[in-house]
Amino acid sequence: MASNDVIKNYIDGEWRDSVSGTRIEVDDPSNAETIAIVAEAGPRDVELAVAAAHRVFRDRVLIGMHPYDRGRMLFRVADALEARHEEIAVVNCAETGKGLDLARDEVRTAIRYLRYYGGLADKLEGRSIPRGANLVDYTVRSPFGVSAQIVPWNGPLELTARSLACAIATGNSVVVKSPELAPLSGIEIARACETAGLPAGAVNVLTGYGQIAGQALIEHPDVRHIVFTGSITTGRTVLRSASERIVPCIMELGGKSAAVVYSDADLDCVVEAVRIGTFLNAGQNCNNLTRLIVERSIADELVERVKVCVQGLSVGPGRENCDITPLISQKQRQGVEGACQTALSQGARLVTGGTALSERSGYFMAATVFAGVARDSSLFQKEVFGPVLAVTTFDDPVMAVDLANDTDHGLAAGVFTRDIDRALWTADRLWAGQVYVNGWYVGGVETPFGGVKQSGYGREKGQEGLDGYVQTRNVGIRISQPSSGN
Numbered sequence: 001m002a003s004n005d006v007i008k009n010y011i012d013g014e015w016r017d018s019v020s021g022t023r024i025e026v027d028d029p030s031n032a033e034t035i036a037i038v039a040e041a042g043p044r045d046v047e048l049a050v051a052a053a054h055r056v057f058r059d060r061v062l063i064g065m066h067p068y069d070r071g072r073m074l075f076r077v078a079d080a081l082e083a084r085h086e087e088i089a090v091v092n093c094a095e096t097g098k099g100l101d102l103a104r105d106e107v108r109t110a111i112r113y114l115r116y117y118g119g120l121a122d123k124l125e126g127r128s129i130p131r132g133a134n135l136v137d138y139t140v141r142s143p144f145g146v147s148a149q150i151v152p153w154n155g156p157l158e159l160t161a162r163s164l165a166c167a168i169a170t171g172n173s174v175v176v177k178s179p180e181l182a183p184l185s186g187i188e189i190a191r192a193c194e195t196a197g198l199p200a201g202a203v204n205v206l207t208g209y210g211q212i213a214g215q216a217l218i219e220h221p222d223v224r225h226i227v228f229t230g231s232i233t234t235g236r237t238v239l240r241s242a243s244e245r246i247v248p249c250i251m252e253l254g255g256k257s258a259a260v261v262y263s264d265a266d267l268d269c270v271v272e273a274v275r276i277g278t279f280l281n282a283g284q285n286c287n288n289l290t291r292l293i294v295e296r297s298i299a300d301e302l303v304e305r306v307k308v309c310v311q312g313l314s315v316g317p318g319r320e321n322c323d324i325t326p327l328i329s330q331k332q333r334q335g336v337e338g339a340c341q342t343a344l345s346q347g348a349r350l351v352t353g354g355t356a357l358s359e360r361s362g363y364f365m366a367a368t369v370f371a372g373v374a375r376d377s378s379l380f381q382k383e384v385f386g387p388v389l390a391v392t393t394f395d396d397p398v399m400a401v402d403l404a405n406d407t408d409h410g411l412a413a414g415v416f417t418r419d420i421d422r423a424l425w426t427a428d429r430l431w432a433g434q435v436y437v438n439g440w441y442v443g444g445v446e447t448p449f450g451g452v453k454q455s456g457y458g459r460e461k462g463q464e465g466l467d468g469y470v471q472t473r474n475v476g477i478r479i480s481q482p483s484s485g486n
Contacts, residue, residue: 005037006023006037006038006039007036007037007038007039007183007184007187007207008038008039009039009041009045009049009204009205009206009207010187010190010191010193010194010203010204010205010206011045011048011049011052011204011206012048012049012051012052012200012201012204013052013194013198013199013200013201014200016039016045016048017039018039018040018041018042018045018208019042019044019045019048020040020042020044022039022040022042023037023038023039023040024037024038024039024040024180024183024207024208024209025037026038026095026181026182026183026184028094028095028097028317028362029096029097029325029326029327029328029329029362029363030097030316030317030318030319030325030326030361030362030363030364031317031361031362032330032361032362032363035094035095036095036184038183038184038187038207039207040207040208040209040213041177041206041207041208041213042208042212042213042216043212043213043216045206045208045213046175046206046208046213046216046217046220047216047220049175049204049206050146050148050175050204050217050220050222050223051222052200052201052204053146053173053174053175053201053202053204053222054145054146054173054222055201056173056199056200056201056202057143057145057146057172057173061173061199061201061202062143062168062171062172062173062199062202063142063143063171065171066122067121067122067124067169068121068122070118070121070122070168070169070171071117071118071119071120071121071122071169072118073118073168073196073197073198074114074115074117074118074121074165074168074169075114075115075118076195076196076197077114077161077189077192077193077195077196077198078110078111078114078115078118078192079196080191080192080193080195080196081107081110081111081114081161081188081189081192082111084188085104085107085108085111086104088107088157088185088188089103089104089106089107090103090319091184091185091188092106092107092156092157092182092184092185092188093318093319094184094318094319095156095181095182095183095184095185096153096154096156096182096185096281096318096328097282097317097318097325097326097327097328097362097363098281098282098318098325099281099318099321099322099325100318100319100320100321101321102280102281102318103318106155106157106158107157109158109161109445110157110158110160110161110162110189111161112445113158113161113162113165113445114161114165116165116445116446117165117166117168117169117465117466118165118169120169120463120466121168121169121170124141124169124170124466124470125141126138126139126140126141126472127139129474131476134478134479134480134481135476135477135478135479136476136477136479137474137475137476137477138474138475139472139473139474139475140472140473140474140475141170141470141471141472141473142171142470142471142472142473143167143170143171143172143469143470143471144172144224144225144248144469144470144471145172145173145222145223145224145225146172146173146174146175146220146222146223146224146225147163147167147172147173147174147175147223147224147225147226147227147469148175148177148217148218148220148223148225148226148227149163149164149167149174149175149176149177149226149227150177150210150214150217150218150226150227150228150229150230150238151163151176151177151178151179151186151229152179152229152230152286153179153180153181153182153328154182154281154284154285154286154328155285156178156179156182156183156184156185156186157185157186157188157189159229160176160178160185160186160189160205161189162460162461162465163227163250163460164176164189164203166460166465166466166468166469167225167227167469168198168202168203169466169469170466170469170470172225172469173201173202173203174202174203174204175204175205175206175217175223176189176190176203176204176205176206177206177208177210177213177214177217178205178206178207178208179210180207180208180209180210181328181329182328183207186205186207187205187207189203189205190203190205210234215237215241218238218241218242218247219241219244221245223247224247224248225247225248225249225469226238226242226247226248226249226250227249227250227468228249228250228251228252228253229252229253229286230252230253230254231253231254231383232253232254232408232454235251235253235456238251239251248468248471249458250450250456250457250458250459250460250468251451251456251457251458252286252411252449252450252451252455252456252458252460253411253451253454253455253456254286254383254385254409254411254455255286255287255288255290255383255409255410255411255412255432255451255455256290256291256380256381256382256383256407256408256409257287257288257289257290257291257409257411257412257413257414257432258289258290258291258292258293258403258404258407258413258414258430259273259277259289259291259292259293259413259414259415259416259436259440260293260394260400260401260404260413260414260415260416260426260430261292261293261294261295261298261302261415261416261417262295262397262400262415262416262417262419262422263295263297263298264417264418264419265298265416265417265418265438266416266418266438267298267301267302267305269416269438269439270292270302270305270416271302271305271306271309273289273414273416273436273439273440274289274292274306274309274310274389274440275309275310275313275323276440276441277289277414277440277441278290278387278388278389279310279313279323279324279367279387281325282324282325282326282327282365282386282387283336283384283385283386283387283388284327284328284332284385284386286411287411287412287434287441287449289389289414289440290383290384290388290389290390291373291380291389291390291391291392291404292306292389292390292391292392293392293393293394293400293403293404294391294392294393294394295393295394295395295400296393296394296395299371299391299393302391303351303369303371303391306351306369306389306391307351307352307369310352310353310367310368310369310389311352313367315357315360315364315366315367317362323367324364324365324366324367324387326362326363326364326365327363327364327365327386328363329363330363332363332385332386333356333363333364333365333386334356335384335385335386336356336365336384336385336386336387336388337355337356337365339378339379339382339384339386339388340353340354340355340368340370340388342378342379343370343373343377343378343379343390346374346377346378346379347372347374347377348370348371348372348373348374348377348379348390349370349371349372350368350369350370351369351370351371351391352366352367352368352369353365353366353367353368353369353387353388354366354368354370365386365387366387367387368386368387368388368389369388369389369391370388370389370390370391371391372391372392373390373391373392374392375392375403375406380392380406380407381407381408383409397422397425397426400426401426401429401430404430405429405430405431408453408454409451409453409454409455410431410432410433410451410452410453410454410455411432411433411434411450411451411452411455411456412432412433412434412435412436413430413431413432413434413435413436414430414435414436414437414439414440415427415430415435415436415437415438416437416438417438423437423438431452431453432451432452432455433448433449433450433451433452433455433459434447434448434449434450443461444461445461445462446461446462446463447461447462448460448461448462448463448464448465449461449462
């Protein structure tokens with residue numbers, strides 16, 4: 001896959017080198033080898049991309065289309081991705097390190113987002129408001145303008161497709177800042193948009209660093225809408241810049257998701273949820289299962305079952321579809337290992353793992369489980385974004401919910417029990433944007449997703465996803481009285 005050819009930015013329907021001529025090397029996390037070189041977008045590239053997107057909005061290129069035709073465009077983008085499905089999955093696997101089958105799923109999910117929102121493009125309607133005699137009143141759901149979309153590296157293909165599809169379906173134009181650690185999936189979306197024949201400037205994709213290109217993008221005066229997925233720390237920076245210009249944002253800022261496990265739970269189901277929810281993609285998912293809140297009477301048995309499962313997971317590169325794949329970078333691995341060392345120093349009991357797998361090339365971290373994790377510890381409170389599970393016990397349902405809710409996060413949560421009354425009681429009290437019952441990642445393309453508390457605001461996915469991309473405007477009309485004469 002490695003090539004001396006520089007992969008360029010997609011601006012105004014053309015592939016352009018960066019104005020500065022600087023480059024970013026993209027490596028394969030499984031072996032730290034360079035697989036691609038991309039043009040590094042800077043402030044001047046951002047200016048060109050935003051200017052193109054703003055022209056599309058100003059000239060009403062998308063707004064003037066029949067919504068059905070905007071939907072058809074998204075279907076063509078989906079078709080272009082589908083035509084190169086396997087090739088794109090290989091690229092996604094190589095740049096992120098995730099399993100090849102998981103990368104294939106990501107391509108399929110990206111295609112589903114494009115078709116889902118393409119199908120909704122002509123179904124977003126205003127309403128008529130009765131105002132009495134001589135008045136006609138109606139609402140219009142209008143786009144914001146240029147939507148700046150800053151995409152994370154853990155799911156770069158599907159998350160780009162998700163926000164881009166919502167924006168185009170509603171008549172916004174788009175500038176995407178792809179993640180510097182995994183920019184190639186965004187380039188694949190741009191290629192699909194080019195193949196699909198989207199108007200020049202409707203979608204622009206830049207590869208650059210967040211603190212340079214990303215900052216220039218969110219500060220640009222013609223950007224009127226921001227979509228950001230990432231850490232709370234970076235999210236605060238985005239919000240500070242947005243607040244200066246009163247720019248609406250959709251913010252998804254990670255989580256510290258807990259699953260409450262009652263004594264009557266199907267423990268095989270819980271172990272499977274841990275295998276997928278905690279360790280898929282090396283734990284690098286915003287809504288992964290990071291905390292098990294377990295009823296004390298079954299805690300020892302469940303921890304032992306989880307230990308056996310975890311120690312049986314295969315470790316290796318994503319292209320071999322191993323269970324534990326590499327973290328995205330050396331810096332990420334150092335952060336995860338540091339979190340494990342802190343957990344030990346704060347009294348948690350190491351069940352398995354806890355160290356980097358330095359004997360391997362690439363950025364591998366052992367699948368890790370800690371028990372006896374205190375509620376005031378860093379591992380209980382702070383997102384690790386790696387293959388690390390924290391186990392804490394409870395004695396009664398009120399305590400369980402209190403523990404689960406006792407963080408600044410609120411992206412996802414779960415409950416495991418055979419008692420439907422207890423499941424519904426707990427789900428209602430778990431303060432998270434999405435609650436899973438007797439499974440993990442139970443949601444889908446059609447289900448709204450987003451956080452509460454410091455996990456952010458706004459919703460992606462589902463029909464609610466479109467609401468964040470439009471603003472309601474009102475038109476009131478006074479009708480003259482008809483004359484009484486002939």
